[in-house]
Amino acid sequence: MSKIFLFLFHLFIAARKPNFLFMKKITIKDIARKFNVSISTVSKALNDSYEISDQTKEKIQKYAKKKNYKPNFNALSLKKRRTKTIGMVIPNMLSYFFAQIFKGVEKAANDNGYKVITCISNESYTKELETMEMLSNGSIDGFIISIAKETELKNNYKHFEMSIREGTPIVMFDRVAENVACDKVIIDDYKAAKKTVKHLANTGFKNIAFISSTSELNSGKSRYRGYLKGLEKLGIPFNKDLVLNIFEEDYKKYEALIRPLFENNDIDSVIATNEKTAVAALKIAQEKGFKVPENFSVIGFSNGVLARHSTPTLTTMSQHGELMGEAAAKMLIEKLESKDINREVATKIIKSNLVERHSTKRFLELSKPKA
Amino acid sequence: MSKIFLFLFHLFIAARKPNFLFMKKITIKDIARKFNVSISTVSKALNDSYEISDQTKEKIQKYAKKKNYKPNFNALSLKKRRTKTIGMVIPNMLSYFFAQIFKGVEKAANDNGYKVITCISNESYTKELETMEMLSNGSIDGFIISIAKETELKNNYKHFEMSIREGTPIVMFDRVAENVACDKVIIDDYKAAKKTVKHLANTGFKNIAFISSTSELNSGKSRYRGYLKGLEKLGIPFNKDLVLNIFEEDYKKYEALIRPLFENNDIDSVIATNEKTAVAALKIAQEKGFKVPENFSVIGFSNGVLARHSTPTLTTMSQHGELMGEAAAKMLIEKLESKDINREVATKIIKSNLVERHSTKRFLELSKPKA
DNA sequence: TTGAAAGCGGTACCAG
DNA sequence: CTGGTACCGCTTTCAA
Numbered sequence: 001m002s003k004i005f006l007f008l009f010h011l012f013i014a015a016r017k018p019n020f021l022f023m024k025k026i027t028i029k030d031i032a033r034k035f036n037v038s039i040s041t042v043s044k045a046l047n048d049s050y051e052i053s054d055q056t057k058e059k060i061q062k063y064a065k066k067k068n069y070k071p072n073f074n075a076l077s078l079k080k081r082r083t084k085t086i087g088m089v090i091p092n093m094l095s096y097f098f099a100q101i102f103k104g105v106e107k108a109a110n111d112n113g114y115k116v117i118t119c120i121s122n123e124s125y126t127k128e129l130e131t132m133e134m135l136s137n138g139s140i141d142g143f144i145i146s147i148a149k150e151t152e153l154k155n156n157y158k159h160f161e162m163s164i165r166e167g168t169p170i171v172m173f174d175r176v177a178e179n180v181a182c183d184k185v186i187i188d189d190y191k192a193a194k195k196t197v198k199h200l201a202n203t204g205f206k207n208i209a210f211i212s213s214t215s216e217l218n219s220g221k222s223r224y225r226g227y228l229k230g231l232e233k234l235g236i237p238f239n240k241d242l243v244l245n246i247f248e249e250d251y252k253k254y255e256a257l258i259r260p261l262f263e264n265n266d267i268d269s270v271i272a273t274n275e276k277t278a279v280a281a282l283k284i285a286q287e288k289g290f291k292v293p294e295n296f297s298v299i300g301f302s303n304g305v306l307a308r309h310s311t312p313t314l315t316t317m318s319q320h321g322e323l324m325g326e327a328a329a330k331m332l333i334e335k336l337e338s339k340d341i342n343r344e345v346a347t348k349i350i351k352s353n354l355v356e357r358h359s360t361k362r363f364l365e366l367s368k369p370k371a
Numbered sequence: 372m373s374k375i376f377l378f379l380f381h382l383f384i385a386a387r388k389p390n391f392l393f394m395k396k397i398t399i400k401d402i403a404r405k406f407n408v409s410i411s412t413v414s415k416a417l418n419d420s421y422e423i424s425d426q427t428k429e430k431i432q433k434y435a436k437k438k439n440y441k442p443n444f445n446a447l448s449l450k451k452r453r454t455k456t457i458g459m460v461i462p463n464m465l466s467y468f469f470a471q472i473f474k475g476v477e478k479a480a481n482d483n484g485y486k487v488i489t490c491i492s493n494e495s496y497t498k499e500l501e502t503m504e505m506l507s508n509g510s511i512d513g514f515i516i517s518i519a520k521e522t523e524l525k526n527n528y529k530h531f532e533m534s535i536r537e538g539t540p541i542v543m544f545d546r547v548a549e550n551v552a553c554d555k556v557i558i559d560d561y562k563a564a565k566k567t568v569k570h571l572a573n574t575g576f577k578n579i580a581f582i583s584s585t586s587e588l589n590s591g592k593s594r595y596r597g598y599l600k601g602l603e604k605l606g607i608p609f610n611k612d613l614v615l616n617i618f619e620e621d622y623k624k625y626e627a628l629i630r631p632l633f634e635n636n637d638i639d640s641v642i643a644t645n646e647k648t649a650v651a652a653l654k655i656a657q658e659k660g661f662k663v664p665e666n667f668s669v670i671g672f673s674n675g676v677l678a679r680h681s682t683p684t685l686t687t688m689s690q691h692g693e694l695m696g697e698a699a700a701k702m703l704i705e706k707l708e709s710k711d712i713n714r715e716v717a718t719k720i721i722k723s724n725l726v727e728r729h730s731t732k733r734f735l736e737l738s739k740p741k742a
Numbered sequence: 743t744t745g746a747a748a749g750c751g752g753t754a755c756c757a758g
Numbered sequence: 759c760t761g762g763t764a765c766c767g768c769t770t771t772c773a774a
Binding site: 022023024025068070071072073074075077078083085092093094096099100102103106107110115116117118119120131133134135136137138139162165166167251276279280283286304305306308309310311 | 393394395396439441442443444445446448449454456463464465467470471473474477478481486487488489490491502504505506507508509510533536537538622647650651654657675676677679680681682
């Protein structure tokens with residue numbers, strides 16, 4: 001009888017603490033003690049080793065399951081010298097493009113049993129460097145990186161080379177360093193820009209302005225070259241006044257910067273290297289009395305929420321962020337899991353395609369024989 | 372002479388491999404060997420222990436720095452039983468709100484020496500559960516979570532309770548589980564909705580429609596209650612026909628769903644619980660010939676890119692995602708680093724405020740004495 | 743001031 | 759089939 005009281009008393013004491021019912025995570029040792037076997041037996045049983053009798057295996061596995069046993073991540077990583085974790089460093093997350101990238105990376109990683117630690121460089125060289133240093137202590141097996149603007153301007157890629165030399169592979173995407181020997185995933189910016197010019201010309205617009213907010217970046221340069229080449233191939237004379245490079249970060253000023261382009265020139269269409277400038281151009285065209293797409297067209301790059309919700313909706317060269325992210329993660333994981341240390345590096349090009357919405361006219365292919 | 376040849380030969384061989392110049396990461400052991408001291412001496416020297424002579428400390432620290440030594444993360448975590456890593460589980464990343472949250476969490480985490488592993492639940496209960504299980508093996512010290520829609524509908528919060536019981540604390544934000552005893556960060560949805568009604572009424576609009584795409588979620592319910600209360604306080608009769616609940620995921624169908632609201636009712640303003648529906652309503656109002664904000668007003672919740680780039684720009688009840696993220700991370704870190712196991716749980720409310728753009732008229736406060 | 747050794751939670755080799 | 763033990767890289771106590 002007194003036993004019952006004692007029990008109730010203890011229950012009472014225990015129940016007053018928030019961690020009443022607190023269940024410590026169980027270890028292999030605890031299981032070994034429970035069944036009076038050695039830890040190696042438990043380890044083998046849990047790993048379904050042929051060395052252990054079915055009987056023992058069963059009871060140990062059952063108990064482990066019941067107690068929600070999970071092998072400790074850090075012990076495992078320490079032992080196996082791999083963490084199954086990817087470090088991702090991107091300039092920001094508020095851009096739809098990078099959010100898409102993240103989605104792709106996270107998916108491919110998870111499908112392969114990897115986790116993702118994500119860090120934001122904020123376009124800062126120092127932050128990028130520090131972040132990589134922070135993760136280069138065995139936290140991760142490899143990096144997925146899109147280079148910060150500042151780093152690209154500085155042209156200082158030592159930290160990438162260092163990481164590779166220390167045995168932590170890198171896959172770069174979109175903003176890549178030409179001369180760093182690592183796997184890369186990029187967009188065919190050059191071709192994509194050529195295509196935009198062609199589409200505009202095909203639908204009757206020849207006074208094509210080019211608005212770039214990324215002229216310092218390699219991708220921006222490729223797009224500019226594509227624009228030039230596109231004009232050339234179609235025999236449209238190049239007019240430098242139709243090119244506007246924006247260095248302003250504050251989107252509120254975009255319209256003011258773009259307006260003169262409309263006022264000082266006779267343009268009938270715009271190619272913009274990102275969504276925000278494209279939408280700004282769209283607004284101004286309408287403000288100036290143009291009907292889009294009847295007598296004015298706009299094409300943007302990347303397709304995020306803005307493109308889908310502007311009035312009219314924006315035709316864009318899609319960047320397929322999610323695909324890129326997936327591709328990057330797959331490349332990295334394959335590298336991490338391949339035995340071949342001396343593999344060649346590769347560059348994967350993700351095709352972009354024109355997503356036709358309502359800021360351009362449809363081009364009806366007439367070269368094909370009619371049905 | 373032959374020595375030189377031998378050297379050149381080896382150099383030649385080495386240079387053919389990509390991992391020429393490969394530098395293995397150095398450990399405490401390597402340093403100990405280098406100076407013929409014990410590993411404990413090295414460990415102490417690196418941690419600036421008073422037990423070690425300045426001389427020894429200096430040479431060891433210098434060498435470590437030169438060789439870019441970093442204490443192994445997994446060994447440290449194993450030993451200290453803490454990873455300085457936060458696990459974040461959110462329904463998706465393509466929504467601007469969650470991207471903002473991420474930004475805030477990442478910042479606060481980094482400032483305090485923490486990393487963030489981010490996983491997407493895709494609004495799926497199963498994925499949320501599996502993700503948490505995957506991370507509950509010592510990978511992380513605590514969770515920051517916004518509950519998946521499916522979980523909220525199922526009302527199944529066992530996995531959260533389990534995690535807490537096992538000693539892994541949780542901070543929930545925005546979509547929280549009332550009955551789970553953990554720290555929370557939420558928005559004052561109820562008050563916020565009341566404020567929107569008040570603003571519209573103050574600027575002369577009384578036929579206020581309410582469009583909700585989150586009526587199943589707690590936050591959606593609070594906003595609805597706020598809407599009702601707001602009407603009541605202003606003596607505006609409630610008309611159930613002015614309430615539209617959208618369960619459709621495909622944004623392309625929004626307009627078709629919203630149009631009847633305009634056609635069957637006499638409304639002069641809309642409160643929408645998210646940006647996409649707000650923008651869709653904005654478009655239809657204009658399509659129906661209204662002038663916004665002259666004779667029609669729209670207020671949305673959350674303020675992402677859409678609000679800032681729509682025509683006209685959208686007045687919103689700001690959700691301050693970044694602040695919320697920061698608050699959540701700080702709460703979690705404080706909990707993790709406090710010695711007091713039995714701390715009470717707390718709920719932090721982040722105030723939302725009206726960001727006035729151009730889809731509403733300005734309300735000029737006249738109650739104050741004129742200057 | 744320095745070193746030996748135990749231990750964090752596992753794996754895997756070798757012995758019995 | 760089961761157990762002992764070294765080791766992954768580091769911290770920390772205790773002894774010298």
